[in-house]
Amino acid sequence: MTINVGATVNGKEVSAEVEARTLLVQYLRDHLGLTGTHVGCDTSQCGACVVHVDGQAIKSCTILAVQCEGANMVTIEGLADGDTLHPMQEAFRDNHGLQCGFCTPGMVMAAVDLVTRYPRPSEELVREQLEGNLCRCTGYHNIVKSVVAGAEAMAS
Amino acid sequence: MYDFIYHRATSIGDAQSIFKNSEDPVYLAGGMTVLPTMKQRLANPSDVIDLGKIDGLTGVERDGDEIVVRAMTTHAAVAASSEVAAAIPALAALADSVGDPHVRNRGTIGGSIANNDPAADYPAALVGLGGTVVTTSKEVAADDFFTGMFETVLEPGELITAVRFPVPEAAHYMKFPNPASRYALVGVMVARTGGVVRVAVTGAGPCVFRIGEMEAALAANFRPEVIENIVVAADGLNSDIHAGSDYRAHLVGVMASRAVAACG
Ligand SMILES: Cc1cc2nc3c(=O)[nH]c(=O)nc-3n(C[C@H](O)[C@H](O)[C@H](O)COP(=O)(O)OP(=O)(O)OC[C@H]3O[C@@H](n4cnc5c(N)ncnc54)[C@H](O)[C@@H]3O)c2cc1C
Numbered sequence: 001m002t003i004n005v006g007a008t009v010n011g012k013e014v015s016a017e018v019e020a021r022t023l024l025v026q027y028l029r030d031h032l033g034l035t036g037t038h039v040g041c042d043t044s045q046c047g048a049c050v051v052h053v054d055g056q057a058i059k060s061c062t063i064l065a066v067q068c069e070g071a072n073m074v075t076i077e078g079l080a081d082g083d084t085l086h087p088m089q090e091a092f093r094d095n096h097g098l099q100c101g102f103c104t105p106g107m108v109m110a111a112v113d114l115v116t117r118y119p120r121p122s123e124e125l126v127r128e129q130l131e132g133n134l135c136r137c138t139g140y141h142n143i144v145k146s147v148v149a150g151a152e153a154m155a156s
Numbered sequence: 157m158y159d160f161i162y163h164r165a166t167s168i169g170d171a172q173s174i175f176k177n178s179e180d181p182v183y184l185a186g187g188m189t190v191l192p193t194m195k196q197r198l199a200n201p202s203d204v205i206d207l208g209k210i211d212g213l214t215g216v217e218r219d220g221d222e223i224v225v226r227a228m229t230t231h232a233a234v235a236a237s238s239e240v241a242a243a244i245p246a247l248a249a250l251a252d253s254v255g256d257p258h259v260r261n262r263g264t265i266g267g268s269i270a271n272n273d274p275a276a277d278y279p280a281a282l283v284g285l286g287g288t289v290v291t292t293s294k295e296v297a298a299d300d301f302f303t304g305m306f307e308t309v310l311e312p313g314e315l316i317t318a319v320r321f322p323v324p325e326a327a328h329y330m331k332f333p334n335p336a337s338r339y340a341l342v343g344v345m346v347a348r349t350g351g352v353v354r355v356a357v358t359g360a361g362p363c364v365f366r367i368g369e370m371e372a373a374l375a376a377n378f379r380p381e382v383i384e385n386i387v388v389a390a391d392g393l394n395s396d397i398h399a400g401s402d403y404r405a406h407l408v409g410v411m412a413s414r415a416v417a418a419c420g
């Protein structure tokens with residue numbers, strides 16, 4: 001079964017004809033060419049695929065594209081303002097919050113979402129809130145530092 | 157994932173009539189269980205009926221001495237509800253302990269209890285608080301709703317519409333999460349209302365269960381010491397790579413005592 005799915009992604013109206021079983025992450029990557037969103041585990045564990053749908057962080061490997069009909073979505077490509085990185089992206093760069101970078105899009109999207117809920121998070125809270133995001137490289141310390149710094153930057 | 161016919165239900169009646177007219181349908185709520193199962197090809201439904209756009213199935217309200225949570229309310233919404241926080245903080249904390257923030261933004265209370273995973277958190281809340289499940293055809297006391305591993309009294313096509321929780325005087329949910337998945341290795345909900353105490357355990361057995369001996373002892377004297385010497389039998393408890401049944405049995409006692417102590 002194919003269905004037309006229309007939505008707003010990073011401020012642009014988009015639409016594509018997809019199979020019913022198409023996951024949101026496939027819609028973004030394969031149909032819209034937005035390959036910043038990654039697939040790490042494909043089993044709902046790792047959070048490399050996190051994007052924002054109607055203001056909420058979700059795992060795009062565990063939602064059908066058709067469920068997002070009419071939704072307003074933001075992916076990692078939508079965070080920067082032209083050449084100016086989002087403060088959270090800048091904080092990851094400044095604090096060496098990535099090594100291979102595979103988990104980074106999901107980490108950053110999760111971090112921006114957590115700061116909207118907890119504007120000045122403690123390190124402990126950041127660790128708790130990153131429960132759904134796995135990193136194979138960094139050991140998390142610099143990711144946590146990045147998120148705390150990014151939150152500061154977003155507040156000011 | 158195999159392909160299927162997708163339906164966006166517009167009302168409860170619409171969802172049920174599509175269900176009746178489909179070969180092997182499944183309802184889709186938050187999708188946090190259904191979609192991973194379909195991706196692994198463990199399920200191959202002919203029709204997927206999305207409940208996501210049905211009006212009136214989300215939200216939390218206080219109704220007299222009960223909190224009513226509609227079926228499609230997400231774990232995140234329960235965790236963030238000021239009504240829940242004021243009336244049953246233990247329920248808000250339980251919802252906030254499910255999985256991770258992204259799972260909580262999608263997963264729903266209706267999907268969680270319909271699925272009745274042996275390690276799910278909500279069954280402990282339902283049974284521990286003495287809640288009621290409201291469906292399209294009946295109202296069932298939580299004690300009678302969960303019938304076994306992944307089994308409930310729901311008939312094919314029947315939909316949960318809401319869950320009602322009586323407001324307790326004191327309650328606490330103590331969870332020992334699996335360090336990787338965050339599902340409950342053992343979770344114990346203790347609630348006291350009037351002279352009645354309920355102790356409900358999830359994660360330890362194939363299905364949520366109560367411990368009458370602890371309930372009786374706590375009804376007489378609501379202090380953690382009175383249950384410290386009650387032995388929980390390991391027979392019939394879950395034993396897997398995460399924990400043996402004897403360890404789970406031990407954890408039940410520890411979590412129950414800590415839950416009582418935390419009730420204050
Ligand atoms: C990474 C991860 C971690 C998790 N950790 C935890 C955890 O720590 N604790 C925990 O308790 N759970 C956990 N979960 C499960 C999560 O809570 C799910 O939300 C829940 O199991 C299913 O809810 P859902 O809304 O996603 O339902 P779905 O997956 O959409 O549906 C589940 C089942 O319920 C049926 N159904 C759905 N809604 C209704 C309804 N209203 N009436 C009748 N039938 C219905 C569906 O047809 C299906 O059979 C985790 C899930 C993931 C992916």
Ligand code: FES
Binds near residue numbers: 039041042043
């Ligand atoms: S790819 Fe979605 S959670 Fe890992």
Ligand code: FES
Binds near residue numbers: 097099102103137138
């Ligand atoms: S930086 Fe390599 S997985 Fe996180």
